[in-house]
Amino acid sequence: MQLIQQNPDLSAYLAADEVIDHHHPLVRETAARLAREATDSYSYARAAFEFVRDTIPHSADSGDMRVTWRASDVLEQGTGICHAKAHALAALLRAEDIPTAFCYQRLAYDAGTGWCVHGLVAVRFRGAWHRQDCRGNKPGVDARFSLDGERLPFVPDPANGEIDYPGLFDTPAGPVLDILRSAPDRPYLWENLPDALTL
Template sequence: MRLIQNTPDLSAYLADDEVIDHHHPVVRETAARLTEDVDDSYDYARAAFEFVRDAIPHSADTGDPRVTWRASDVIALRTGICYAKAHALAALLRAEDIPTALCYQRFQAVHGLVAVRFDGAWHRLDPRGGKPGAGARFSLTGEGLAFTADPEAGEQDYPTLYAAPHPLVLRALEAAPDAAHLARTLPTAL
């Protein structure tokens, strides 16, 4: 699948904002810890991916009622759904100057993941983790996504790469007082 930047300016995929707040101390401290045992940006990207996938449980899997959406909150509270985990990974990668986009798939609801730019190409990564059957793995030579979209079943990989969260996703996260409400209001299409 050909991935398409929604803005041609690559610097947008390094930006810090209210959601992907990579200048926040908790993000910077986490990034600094992750850089201690790596040799290069590829190793760092793998370490950041594995940290978000493995150390931040998906709140739907654990039954955590809290809704996080800001990257620093996801990292500090160690909980979030796919969108939140994607925001955390994007912040950790951008903290080390690795261009990172948010991207989406559509199943029964829209699923969030990221794409990183290495060697002039975008590579999708899915930090969801946790759930049996969600075999997300780090790969820059093929996709190791948690789930594969089946177009015959009405599922879809959206090709657009966003520098900031899609407005429908962000609206659902910000408006949800708890996970039960969020589950009822997740976007079903973009």
């Protein structure tokens, strides 16, 4: 897939803000712990990916009703949907100076009767961007960290109205972030996530 870079300045993909708060002590502590066992940036990125994928359950899989959106809150509470987990991974990667962007897919759900916007990240290595999906594995969902061909769990089917959005974004999509911030619980969030993005 050809990714379109929205912002040519790589420093934007290293920035901290209210959502990707990689200056937060918990993010820094987690990044430092993961970095101690890494031999280089690549092994650190893989470790961070696997940490978020495997130790922070996707709230729909676990049945957790809480909604998180800030990276440090995702790490502290240990829960989040795909977007929240992407925020946590981006913070951990940016904390170690690895440029990280946000990417989106439009996927069908409810047996194909509806759609939702799914969130993932892209990391910059070897002069190129590589998409990674830390949503969390389960039967039928298998995501792996890879710089040699994508190992994403979902491949959109245009015949079902599914889309791979081509852009790379330095901040999370506004419509997604708005509902994450305002949702009182995950069922409400599930019903009100955007079903498409206008990019």
